[in-house]
Amino acid sequence: MSSFDVDLFVIGGGSGGVRAARIAASHGAKVMLAEEYRMGGTCVIRGCVPKKLYVQASRFADDIEDASGFGWSIDQATFDFAKLKAAKDKEIARLEGLYRQTLEKNGVEIVAQRAALKSPHEVVLADGRVVTARYILIATGGTPSFPEATPGIGMADESNAFFEWDSLPKSVAIVGAGYIGVEFACLLQRLGVHVTLITRRERVLPRFDHDLRVGLHDSMVNMGIKIITENDVEMISGHRGNLSLQLHGGVALDVERVIFATGRKPMTKGLGLEPLGIAQDAQGGILVDAYSKTNIDSVYAVGDVTNRVQLTPVAIREGHAFSDTVFGNRPTAVDLGPIPTAVFSTPELGTCGLTEEEARKAHDVTLYRTSFRPMKATLSGRADKVMMKILVDKPSDKVLGVHILGEGAGEMIQLVGIAMRMGATKRDFDSTLAVHPTAAEELVTMRTPVA
Helix, strand or coil: CCCCCEEEEEECCCHHHHHHHHHHHHCCCCEEEECCCCCCHHHHHHCHHHHHHHHHHHHHHHHHHHHHHHCCCCCCCCCCHHHHHHHHHHHHHHHHHHHHHHHHHCCCEEECCCEEEEECCEEEECCCCEEEEEEEEECCCEEECCCCCCCCHHHCEEHHHHCCCCCCCCEEEEECCCHHHHHHHHHHHHCCCEEEEECCCCCCCCCCCHHHHHHHHHHHHHCCCEEECCCCEEEEEEECCEEEEEEHHHCEEEECEEEECCCEEECCCCCCHHHHCCCECCCCCECCCCCCECCCCCEEECHHHHCCCCCHHHHHHHHHHHHHHHCCCCCCCCCCCCCCEEECCCCCEEEEECCHHHHHHHCCEEEEEEEECCHHHHHHCCCCCEEEEEEEECCCCEEEEEEEECCCHHHHHHHHHHHHHCCCEHHHHHCCCCCCCCCHHHHHCCCCCCC
């Protein structure tokens, strides 16, 4: 009989923790999971799911405007943000319930409290109860990184708070031009908000492929978003609803609200890592090996808290691999490349593999690129463009990277990811029959390299 209360104690009820708990239980482990807030974590509660719902709502603005080109007459269209928020909240509550049901059906005991490590085999709950565990998995995710030293920062919102807004302001400043910043900017602009985006870089989306960055940046400017580059906020004054932002160089900006989307950091504060000597990186991320084990044999970590790749599907895959390794007798290391991913701006981005800049540093590259007006825009009159590029290793013909800007990019890149995972060559793309008429057919009809 085990000398521990449970075989596995999971700290955190987000995507990675829930998957790990469920799979461990399916392997016969006795599992307890602690979550102090709501089940589902950042993605379900205050991240990609509510964000995508808001993005979809915002795109109806374009659809209504485009409809006349296709013979439709839509008069007096109105938008009710309160109705959208209520629908979003209802859906999030439904999803949270499904997470709970799934765990309970698999025999996982859920504890609605904060938990921290007391020893390599002990967890202490907020009420003082101590639970012993053969293994402990930390899956607490990440939290928005907020510039606490900025004067007046208490009057700003971080990305989590945005999803609790009950009404939309007339104007907003968004500080940061990564995933979250550009997605919020595009959706809010389409919902009727005057948006100013502030970034310290020369363009949006640092670390993405150059052509994607240029294409999205120009599109956002053309749709009416004001982008202030190579600048940052020095001070905020006033109050929510009437804020004044002082930027470097004497630039001033008046808005009703401001959102800081300046990255995320691992949520490790107060977990009791330091007394146990659990190794962390400079940002607080928990250092783990290929099997998600920390420098203490009984303690593991998955997802954003490790600061490896901050993507929900990665956390899910890591959680599953952990449980297969520790409880399923199937040692599994997660292969993190190439990873298909999307940015749900409008137009949206899909990307997989190396950027052109990365590829040219390590490979002899052949570049294929095309830009065209999508079929829908020929009747709507919209000035949209789709951009696609394929990076190929010249000696081996292997596809190194695929980048798409335009409607449906997220859906396309998921399927491209399968091909790249299998080691697809440009000849494989060329020998695939096109589906006509689609935008995606351009991926298999590009024949002439541009560089």
